[in-house]
Amino acid sequence: MSPTDTLRFATRAATAYPLRTALMTLAMSIGVAAVVVLTALGDGARRYVVGEFAALGAQLLIVLPGRTETGGVNPGSFVTSTPRELTNADAAALLRLPLVQRVAPITVGNTEVAAAGRLREVMVVGTSTDFLELRGMRMAHGSFLPREDFERASALAVLGDAIRAELFGHEPAVGRMIRVGDTRLRVIGTLAPGGQGLGMTTDELVLVPVATAQAMFNTNGLFRILVETTRRDALPAAQRQLEELLRARRDGELDVTVITQDAVLGTFDRILGALTLGVAGIAAISLAVAGILVMNVMLVAVTQRTAEIGLLKALGASTASIRAAFLTEAALLSVAGALTGFALGHLGAWGVRLTWPMLPAWPPDWAVIAALGTALGTGIAFGVLPARRAAALDPVQALARR
Amino acid sequence: MQHSRDVRTAMAQIELDGINRIFRLGDSEVHALRDVSLRIEAGDYVSVMGPSGSGKSTLLNLLGLLDRPDGGNYHLEGRDVTTLSADEQAAVRSARIGFVFQSFHLVPRLTAAENIGLPLMLAGLAATERSARIAQALRAFGLEGRAHHRPEELSGGQRQRVAIARATIMRPAVLLADEPTGNLDRSTGHEVTALLEALNTAGTTLIVVTHDPAMGERAHRWLRMEDGAIAQDLRRHELPA
Numbered sequence: 045m046s047p048t049d050t051l052r053f054a055t056r057a058a059t060a061y062p063l064r065t066a067l068m069t070l071a072m073s074i075g076v077a078a079v080v081v082l083t084a085l086g087d088g089a090r091r092y093v094v095g096e097f098a099a100l101g102a103q104l105l106i107v108l109p110g111r112t113e114t115g116g117v118n119p120g121s122f123v124t125s126t127p128r129e130l131t132n133a134d135a136a137a138l139l140r141l142p143l144v145q146r147v148a149p150i151t152v153g154n155t156e157v158a159a160a161g162r163l164r165e166v167m168v169v170g171t172s173t174d175f176l177e178l179r180g181m182r183m184a185h186g187s188f189l190p191r192e193d194f195e196r197a198s199a200l201a202v203l204g205d206a207i208r209a210e211l212f213g214h215e216p217a218v219g220r221m222i223r224v225g226d227t228r229l230r231v232i233g234t235l236a237p238g239g240q241g242l243g244m245t246t247d248e249l250v251l252v253p254v255a256t257a258q259a260m261f262n263t264n265g266l267f268r269i270l271v272e273t274t275r276r277d278a279l280p281a282a283q284r285q286l287e288e289l290l291r292a293r294r295d296g297e298l299d300v301t302v303i304t305q306d307a308v309l310g311t312f313d314r315i316l317g318a319l320t321l322g323v324a325g326i327a328a329i330s331l332a333v334a335g336i337l338v339m340n341v342m343l344v345a346v347t348q349r350t351a352e353i354g355l356l357k358a359l360g361a362s363t364a365s366i367r368a369a370f371l372t373e374a375a376l377l378s379v380a381g382a383l384t385g386f387a388l389g390h391l392g393a394w395g396v397r398l399t400w401p402m403l404p405a406w407p408p409d410w411a412v413i414a415a416l417g418t419a420l421g422t423g424i425a426f427g428v429l430p431a432r433r434a435a436a437l438d439p440v441q442a443l444a445r446r
Numbered sequence: 447m448q449h450s451r452d453v454r455t456a457m458a459q460i461e462l463d464g465i466n467r468i469f470r471l472g473d474s475e476v477h478a479l480r481d482v483s484l485r486i487e488a489g490d491y492v493s494v495m496g497p498s499g500s501g502k503s504t505l506l507n508l509l510g511l512l513d514r515p516d517g518g519n520y521h522l523e524g525r526d527v528t529t530l531s532a533d534e535q536a537a538v539r540s541a542r543i544g545f546v547f548q549s550f551h552l553v554p555r556l557t558a559a560e561n562i563g564l565p566l567m568l569a570g571l572a573a574t575e576r577s578a579r580i581a582q583a584l585r586a587f588g589l590e591g592r593a594h595h596r597p598e599e600l601s602g603g604q605r606q607r608v609a610i611a612r613a614t615i616m617r618p619a620v621l622l623a624d625e626p627t628g629n630l631d632r633s634t635g636h637e638v639t640a641l642l643e644a645l646n647t648a649g650t651t652l653i654v655v656t657h658d659p660a661m662g663e664r665a666h667r668w669l670r671m672e673d674g675a676i677a678q679d680l681r682r683h684e685l686p687a
């Protein structure tokens with residue numbers, strides 16, 4: 045029997061039982077679609093986070109209060125308790141290191157902002173003039189925080205675009221007075237819309253000098269210090285310098301953590317990559333289930349068509365022809381399922397991108413190839429047993445069956 | 447027996463020697479064929495009759511290489527076919543043997559033309575060559591208007607005509623029919639018998655298992671089976687008048 049005839053014969057057999065074929069295709073396609081959508085979601089999240097961190101610049105070191113036990117970087121780096129605070133004096137000392145080019149101490153807190161009779165909750169970031177460059181932000185109007193001593197609590201503020209629009213609408217904001225918490229501040233500049241970084245959009249922030257924020261929130265400590273080195277390749281050396289200086293400043297005990305952006309990025313990359321892989325693996329189990337379904341359906345088909353198989357044998361069909369016919373039928377079911385699932389999965393990923401435009405939810409190539417491969421592989425592998433059973437039937441007994 | 451040439455000329459188309467077929471079901475044994483020896487010449491017309499369970503179908507299945515004997519030898523056209531592998535036997539079936547069954551055995555999802563073309567497709571003939579031969583067969587069996595009908599849309603007689611067209615499309619040397627008229631009414635049965643006899647007249651060896659004495663009597667040679675053995679073997683001209 046020629047390959048074309050085998051394919052035609054198998055297609056006729058598959059389409060002769062439309063309900064069975066449709067259900068089979070559905071089962072297989074759900075598995076493939078699940079892999080495609082879930083990996084698109086996972087990989088989209090990974091790329092989103094990596095992109096957010098990349099916006100911080102490539103020569104960045106981050107100093108966090110507290111020391112992680114392992115010394116390595118893990119998600120715990122961001123939540124450890126604070127044994128001794130990081131201070132503005134620490135930040136100022138870091139700025140004097142030869143390999144350091146910019147330093148931005150950061151304090152954050154939530155409070156109310158009020159102006160022109162309007163009032164709202166806001167996140168206040170206390171920082172310094174270098175923050176603008178470090179975060180790659182752009183000004184819309186006016187100027188950013190001036191270069192001055194970290195300890196100086198000037199009564200100045202820079203507004204994110206959304207805050208500016210809410211408080212002042214179309215009127216110019218620069219030069220106006222606002223009240224943040226209990227402090228009256230003068231607006232000296234507004235940020236261009238759409239700034240991103242550290243998982244928050246800058247549109248919703250109010251930026252003030254670090255000492256102003258510390259007074260506002262009644263603290264001496266810093267949330268973290270961002271440090272930019274002079275060169276990218278100076279990163280390891282700068283990290284050692286930072287650690288030595290900070291150790292010296294706190295009686296020989298290094299109770300802060302200095303991490304590089306690469307380490308942070310690498311960690312998130314690994315965590316989210318592993319998550320995507322795990323999700324893909326779970327979805328792939330549904331493919332294996334679909335494969336077993338294919339086997340069952342084909343076994344039923346062999347039983348239903350026993351008389352037909354006997355007839356084909358009586359008409360001179362070789363065992364190879366019969367095996368090929370049934371294997372092709374199983375393969376057809378899987379191919380139909382895989383292709384339908386592929387289309388459904390891409391539809392789903394498109395839906396995800398519509399719903400969350402900031403997520404680049406494209407399924408990674410490896411996931412698509414693995415899903416289609418697993419679908420075809422299981423379908424064909426699980427088709428072998430029924431096909432062999434069909435080919436091994438005794439023709440006399442098969443013919444006797446009605 | 448020294449000269450192979452002599453052996454060949456001496457051999458009939460079908461030669462069975464001491465064939466035994468025993469079915470075992472648990473402890474019990476059914477001796478379906480006992481020491482059957484038989485020679486059938488090419489072009490002969492043989493009817494096989496006898497009570498139910500006497501081994502007629504078993505004999506036909508063995509002749510058609512669908513079943514293997516537990517003992518004895520089977521020579522088809524001078525070749526020992528008992529020792530062939532399953533696929534070699536399939537090739538012999540494809541080229542030399544045609545089957546007609548009581549229950550037609552048409553593939554329900556395929557049209558009449560496709561059912562008739564099955565043996566050609568299984569033998570790997572090109573589609574163009576197939577369609578010419580299928581068209582010819584449809585004409586020969588009066589099925590031109592039914593080419594694209596499925597079996598369920600055909601009458602019993604038409605179904606059996608499709609089955610006979612399929613059995614003969616490879617131009618087999620031997621046509622085996624197991625109660626070909628068993629599911630048909632009397633007049634349709636006559637039509638089908640006439641078709642089979644026409645094929646025999648054209649040179650095909652015809653072996654028919656039947657319960658119908660009227661049909662059995664039309665054959666040139668009568669075999670009567672009883673309890674797995676050939677109890678009677680008569681030629682038409684030997685019949686008492």
Ligand SMILES: Nc1ncnc2c1ncn2[C@@H]1O[C@H](COP(=O)(O)OP(=O)(O)OP(=O)(O)O)[C@@H](O)[C@H]1O
Nearest residue numbers: 469470471476478497498499500501502503504505
């Ligand atoms: N697969 C089988 N397993 C066990 N016994 C079988 C099998 N096939 C046939 N037999 C037995 O062999 C004997 C001969 O059966 P066979 O089918 O050849 O009879 P038959 O002459 O064709 O009968 P009928 O006229 O009813 O068709 C019977 O006793 C039957 O029960």
Ligand SMILES: [Mg+2]
Nearest residue numbers: 502503504624
């Ligand atoms: Mg019988």
